[in-house]
Amino acid sequence: xxxxxxxxxxxxxxxxxxxxxxxxxxxxxxxxxxxxxxxxxxxxxxxxxxxxxxxxxxxxxxxxxxxxxxxxxxxxxxxxxxxxxxxxxxxxxxxxxxxxxxxxxxxxxxxxxxxxxxxxxxxxxxxxxxxxxxxxxxxxxxxxxxxxxxxxxxxxxxxxxxxxxxxxxxxxxxxxxxxxxxxx
Amino acid sequence: xxxxxxxxxxxxxxxxxxxxxxxxxxxxxxxxxxxxxxxxxxxxxxxxxxxxxxxxxxxxxxxxxxxxxxxxxxxxxxxxxxxxxxxxxxxxxxxxxxxxxxxxxxxxxxxxxxxxxxxxxxxxxxxxxxxxxxxxxxxxxxxxxxxxxxxxxxxxxxxxxxxxxxxxxxxxxxxxxxxxxxxxxxxxxxxxxxxxxxxxxxxxxxxxxxxxxxxxxxxxxxxxxxxxxxxxxxxxxxxxxxxxxxxxxxxxxxxxxxxxxxxxxxxxxxxxxxxxxxxxxxxxxxxxxxxxxxxxxxxxxxxxxxxxxxx
Numbered sequence: 001x002x003x004x005x006x007x008x009x010x011x012x013x014x015x016x017x018x019x020x021x022x023x024x025x026x027x028x029x030x031x032x033x034x035x036x037x038x039x040x041x042x043x044x045x046x047x048x049x050x051x052x053x054x055x056x057x058x059x060x061x062x063x064x065x066x067x068x069x070x071x072x073x074x075x076x077x078x079x080x081x082x083x084x085x086x087x088x089x090x091x092x093x094x095x096x097x098x099x100x101x102x103x104x105x106x107x108x109x110x111x112x113x114x115x116x117x118x119x120x121x122x123x124x125x126x127x128x129x130x131x132x133x134x135x136x137x138x139x140x141x142x143x144x145x146x147x148x149x150x151x152x153x154x155x156x157x158x159x160x161x162x163x164x165x166x167x168x169x170x171x172x173x174x175x176x177x178x179x180x181x182x183x184x
Numbered sequence: 185x186x187x188x189x190x191x192x193x194x195x196x197x198x199x200x201x202x203x204x205x206x207x208x209x210x211x212x213x214x215x216x217x218x219x220x221x222x223x224x225x226x227x228x229x230x231x232x233x234x235x236x237x238x239x240x241x242x243x244x245x246x247x248x249x250x251x252x253x254x255x256x257x258x259x260x261x262x263x264x265x266x267x268x269x270x271x272x273x274x275x276x277x278x279x280x281x282x283x284x285x286x287x288x289x290x291x292x293x294x295x296x297x298x299x300x301x302x303x304x305x306x307x308x309x310x311x312x313x314x315x316x317x318x319x320x321x322x323x324x325x326x327x328x329x330x331x332x333x334x335x336x337x338x339x340x341x342x343x344x345x346x347x348x349x350x351x352x353x354x355x356x357x358x359x360x361x362x363x364x365x366x367x368x369x370x371x372x373x374x375x376x377x378x379x380x381x382x383x384x385x386x387x388x389x390x391x392x393x394x395x396x397x398x399x400x401x402x403x404x405x406x407x408x409x410x411x412x413x414x415x416x417x418x419x420x421x422x423x424x425x426x427x428x429x430x431x432x433x434x435x436x437x438x439x440x441x442x443x444x445x446x447x448x449x450x451x452x453x454x455x456x457x458x459x460x461x462x463x464x465x466x467x468x469x470x471x472x473x474x475x476x477x478x479x480x481x482x483x484x485x486x487x488x489x490x491x492x493x494x495x
Contacts, residue, residue, distance in 0.1 A: 043362040043403055077410045078442040080435070114438045118454045121427050122434050156435065158357025159428055159460070163435025167359050 031055045033144060035175035039067055042168040045079055046072030051173055058095040063088040063104075080164055082112035084128060098138050104148065106130045112164055126162040129153045132171070142177035203372020207287055210380070211388040212256070219256045219284025221277060228257055228277040231308035242313040245273040245345070245493040250302055252323025252353075252463060253398050254376065256284040258385035259322050259466050266486045273493045278305050280325070282394070283387075291391035295401040299328045303337075310342055318346040318493060322463045323432055324398065326352030327405050330440070333415065334408035343416035348489050349423045351463050353432035354406050354439045361399050368392030381469030409443025420492070421452040424464070424485050431462035457481050 037051045049067035056062055065086040073079040086108035093101040108128040114120075134148025149170045156163040207213045221228035230246050237244075251259035257277040264275050281300045282293020309317055321329045326349035338344060360367070374390045415421055421444060425437040437454050444452050457464055458477070465482050467474040474482075 043399070044406075073410065078412055078439070079410050080438060080442065112435075114435075116438075116441060116454075118441070118456060119434075119438055121456055121458075122438070155359045156355075156357070156433055157359075158430040158433045163355050163357075163433035163438075166362060168362060 030057075031177055031179050033142075033175035033177045035144075035173055037065055037067060037171055037173040039072075039169055039171035041166045042170075044164060044166045045069045045074070045082070047082070047084060048072045049084075051175070053090075053175060059092045061090040061092065061102075063090065065106075065108075080112050080114070082110065082162075082164055085109045086128060092136065100136045100138070101133070102136050102146075102148070103133045104131065104150075106132065106150075110162055110165055112162055123156070123160065123162055126154055126156070126165050128165070130169075132169075144175040144177065146173040146175070147171075205287070205373055205375065205389040207389070210383050212284070212384055212386060213287040213290070213388050215286030217384040218286075219258075219279045221257045221279045222284065228279075229305055229308075230274045230276040230314070231305055231312060234274075235308075235312055237313055243316055244271075245316045245318060246276055246309060246314055247273060247318045247320050247346075247348075247489070247493060248276045248278055248302065248305055248309075250278050250319065250321040250325030250328060251280060251283070252321075252325050253298075253394070254283070254290075254387040254390060255323070255463075256385045258468075259325075259463060260320070262466060262468060262482065263320070263486055263489075266483070267490070270490075273490065276305055276309070278302050280328075287387070287389060287391070290387055291393055293394065293397070295328070295397045298324070298397075299331070302328060302332070306341070315342060317342065317344055318348070319344055320348040320350065320489065321352065322350040322465065323353050324401070326350065327354065327401055330354075330405045330413070330444075331401060331408070333444075334405065334413045338416045338419075344419050346489075346492055347415075347419060347421040348492075349421070349440070350465050350485070351426055351429055351432050352423060352436050352440060354402060354409065354436035355433040356399075356402065357430045357433045361395060361402075364392055364395045364399055368396060379469050379471050385469070406439060409439050411443075413444045415444065415446045415452075417447040420446065422488075422492075423452060423454045425454065425456055426459040426461055426464050427456045428458075428460045429462045430460070455485075457485075 033053045035051055037049055039047045047067040047069045048071040051063060051065040053061050053063040067084040069079050069082050074081045086106045088104050088106040090102050090104040110126045110128050112124045114124055130150050130152045132148040132150025134146060136144055136146045138144045152165060152167050155161060155165050155167050209216055225232040234241055249260035249263060251257060257279050260277050278301050281297035282290050319329050329347060373392055375388055378386050378388055423437050423440050425434055427434050441451055441454050459481055461478060465485055467478055467482055
C-alpha cells in the first residue's frame with residue numbers, strides 16, 4: 001500500500017465532492033455556488049469566511065456559511081475570536097435579471113472564545129436569528145456578487161446572551177457558480 | 185414616488201426638530217443642583233485642599249476617582265465615607281466636564297470635555313509635587329482613563345501607581361447605542377428611570393449628541409485595546425466587573441484582559457463580581473435596598489484598593 005499524506009487525501013476528497021456537486025447540479029438543473037463572505041458588524045468586528053448556496057428554484061436559495069473574526073479582526077490583534085455557523089434561505093426578486101434584490105433569513109450558532117477561566121461565568125454562546133436584504137448581481141461569467149445589510153434579532157444584553165453579538169451588519173459575498181446553468 | 189419621498193422627508197424633518205425634553209425642578213438637568221465640587225472644590229479635590237504639600241504629604245498616595253457618564257462626584261462619595269478619618273491616603277473626586285450642571289451643558293459637551301478635568305487635576309497634583317498618584321474610574325470614567333493610557337499621555341508625566349476600573353464600559357449592554365447615529369436625530373434624547381434620590385445626582389435626560397460621544401469614546405478605546413496597550417513602567421491595573429451588568433456588558437472585561445499588558449508583559453488582574461449592579465461600589469439611592477452581598481462586594485473592593493494604595 002502506498003502511504004498517502006492526510007493533506008493530499010483531504011484535497012482529493014474535496015475535489016471529488018465538488019465534482020459530485022457539479023454533476024448533481026447538472027442532473028437536477030439546479031446550481032451550486034461557493035465563495036467568500038466578508039462581513040462587518042457595526043461598531044465591532046470584521047468577520048469573514050466561506051459560504052455556499054444551492055439554488056433550489058429560480059427564486060429560492062438555500063445556503064450555509066461559516067464566518068469568524070479569526071479570518072478578520074482577530075488576525076494579528078487582540079480582538080475576541082468568535083465563530084458564526086449559519087444556515088440560510090433566500091428569496092430572489094426579478095430572478096431573470098442580472099441585478100436581483102433579495103431577502104434572506106439566517107439561523108445559526110455563535111460562539112466566542114474568552115480564553116481565560118476568569119470569564120467562565122459569562123455566556124459565550126448564542127443562537128443566531130437574523131435577516132438581511134440586499135442586491136445580487138450575476139455576471140456573464142459564473143461570478144455573482146452579493147451586497148446586503150442585516151439585523152441580528154438576538155444580541156447580548158449584559159444580563160443574558162453573548163456580549164459581542166451585535167445587531168447590525170453589512171456584508172458582501174463573492175460566489176462562483178460551480179455548475180453554471182440557468183434554472184428552469 | 186417623488187411625492188412619497190418628499191412626504192417622508194418632511195415627516196422625518198418634523199419629528200427630528202424641536203427635541204427638547206420637559207425638565208422639572210426635581211432633576212439635576214434643571215440646573216438647580218450643581219455638583220457640590222463646583223462650589224467647594226477643596227472638599228473634593230486634593231489640589232484645592234492641599235495645594236502646597238509637605239514632603240510627607242507629597243509622597244502619600246492620592247487617588248483620583250472618576251465617575252461615569254451622566255453621573256456626578258456622588259458616585260464616589262461612598263468611598264470617601266468608607267475611608268472616614270484615615271489619613272494614609274487621599275481621594276480627589278473629579279467632576280467630568282459637562283456633568284453635574286444642567287441639560288444644555290451636558291448636551292454641548294464632548295468626551296474630550298468630559299476628560300479635561302481629569303487631566304487638569306492630575307497635572308495640578310503633579311505640578312504641586314505629588315508623586316504617588318493613582319486612578320479609580322467607574323463605568324465611562326474607566327474608559328476615559330484607558331484612553332489616556334492608550335494615547336501614551338503618561339510618557340511625558342509621572343507614572344500612575346495603580347489604576348482601578350469599576351465596571352468599565354467597552355461593550356455596551358444596550359446594543360442600540362450602535363444605532364445612535366441613525367436614530368439619535370429622530371428621537372433627540374433618551375431618559376433614565378432614576379430613583380427620587382438619584383435625580384439630583386444623575387442626569388435624567390441623555391441628549392443623543394452625548395450618546396454619540398459615548399459611542400465614539402467606547403469605539404476608540406475598543407480599537408485601542410484591539411491594537412494593544414502597554415501600561416507605563418510600574419503601573420498596575422485591576423478590573424472589577426459585575427458579571428450581570430445591564431449597562432456595561434461583562435465582555436468589556438474580556439477586551440481589557442486581552443488588550444492590556446503591564447510593562448513586564450503580564451495581563452491585568454480581573455475580578456468578576458457576582459452582582460447585577462452597574463457600578464457595584466455605589467449603593468446609595470438604589471431602587472432596592474442593597475443586599476448583604478452588595479455591601480460585602482463594595483467593602484471588599486474598597487478594602488483591596490486601599491490596601492494596594494498604601495502598601
